[in-house]
Amino acid sequence: MVRRVLEATTLLGPDDPSPFTLIGDGAPSPFVLIADHAGQVVPAALDQLGLPQVELDRHIGWDIGIAGTTRKLAALLEATAVLQTYSRLVIDCNRPLSAPGSIPAISDGTDIAANVAAGEAQRTQRAEEIFAPYHAAIRDQLDARAARGQPTILIAMHSFTPVFGGIIRPWHAGVLYLRDNRLAMALKPLLEADGLVVGDNQPYAVSDQTDYAIPVHGEARGLVHLELEIRQDLIADDAGQAQWAQRLANMLTSLAPGFTHA
Numbered sequence: 001m002v003r004r005v006l007e008a009t010t011l012l013g014p015d016d017p018s019p020f021t022l023i024g025d026g027a028p029s030p031f032v033l034i035a036d037h038a039g040q041v042v043p044a045a046l047d048q049l050g051l052p053q054v055e056l057d058r059h060i061g062w063d064i065g066i067a068g069t070t071r072k073l074a075a076l077l078e079a080t081a082v083l084q085t086y087s088r089l090v091i092d093c094n095r096p097l098s099a100p101g102s103i104p105a106i107s108d109g110t111d112i113a114a115n116v117a118a119g120e121a122q123r124t125q126r127a128e129e130i131f132a133p134y135h136a137a138i139r140d141q142l143d144a145r146a147a148r149g150q151p152t153i154l155i156a157m158h159s160f161t162p163v164f165g166g167i168i169r170p171w172h173a174g175v176l177y178l179r180d181n182r183l184a185m186a187l188k189p190l191l192e193a194d195g196l197v198v199g200d201n202q203p204y205a206v207s208d209q210t211d212y213a214i215p216v217h218g219e220a221r222g223l224v225h226l227e228l229e230i231r232q233d234l235i236a237d238d239a240g241q242a243q244w245a246q247r248l249a250n251m252l253t254s255l256a257p258g259f260t261h262a
């Protein structure tokens with residue numbers, strides 16, 4: 001009887017995976033990579049949010065290609081990375097909990113009826129069991145680095161869809177920022193020199209209302225940071241992910257000394 005009550009109070013069951021993957025715990029590299037939309041898992045209790053798999057597989061479910069790209073980049077940089085496991089349709093880990101899109105009612109034309117129906121208790125469960133431990137894992141890494149006096153360059157990894165709202169997006173990648181564009185403006189010309197079309201706060205711009213990771217983990221700590229968006233079709237397969245990881249590793253490694261000297 002007690003067991004049944006306990007089960008009813010948690011969202012994640014014994015067969016649901018951890019809400020985050022931590023790679024390179026405490027690594028000496030200056031880079032820390034985070035990927036808020038890396039995963040597309042839905043807790044078993046939520047029954048795929050009532051959606052067909054094809055909806056979870058498209059960009060509304062996750063950032064296509066970014067998990068593989070982030071893992072490969074972390075390996076090349078020998079850096080720490082924290083990746084979210086669950087779909088942003090369950091709870092968006094790059095939205096303030098107060099934002100309307102935190103647990104979206106609709107996403108790119110798809111109604112998420114299970115989210116409209118989710119009561120306060122279930123919303124709190126999603127925040128406490130998915131959002132909170134992921135951000136705590138990032139915070140713990142950043143706290144430990146600060147305590148060691150280790151410089152940190154924070155990179156938030158994302159991907160975007162090549163067409164949105166019927167409009168073809170012209171960019172291969174975008175550098176996003178709010179109050180501190182130092183790393184964005186340093187990386188942008190390197191990407192452009194590689195023949196790429198790079199959005200300046202495109203296809204999205206960072207804001208306090210719509211973003212969580214950069215304002216909280218980057219700006220509030222005064223860390224050098226960047227939110228990077230890569231067009232998803234460029235990193236949809238292993239070869240594309242490897243190419244982008246190598247390109248970014250080369251560029252970021254060349255930029256690091258300018259941002260980490262004492």
Ligand SMILES: [Zn+2]
Binds near residue numbers: 063157
């Ligand atoms: Zn994203």
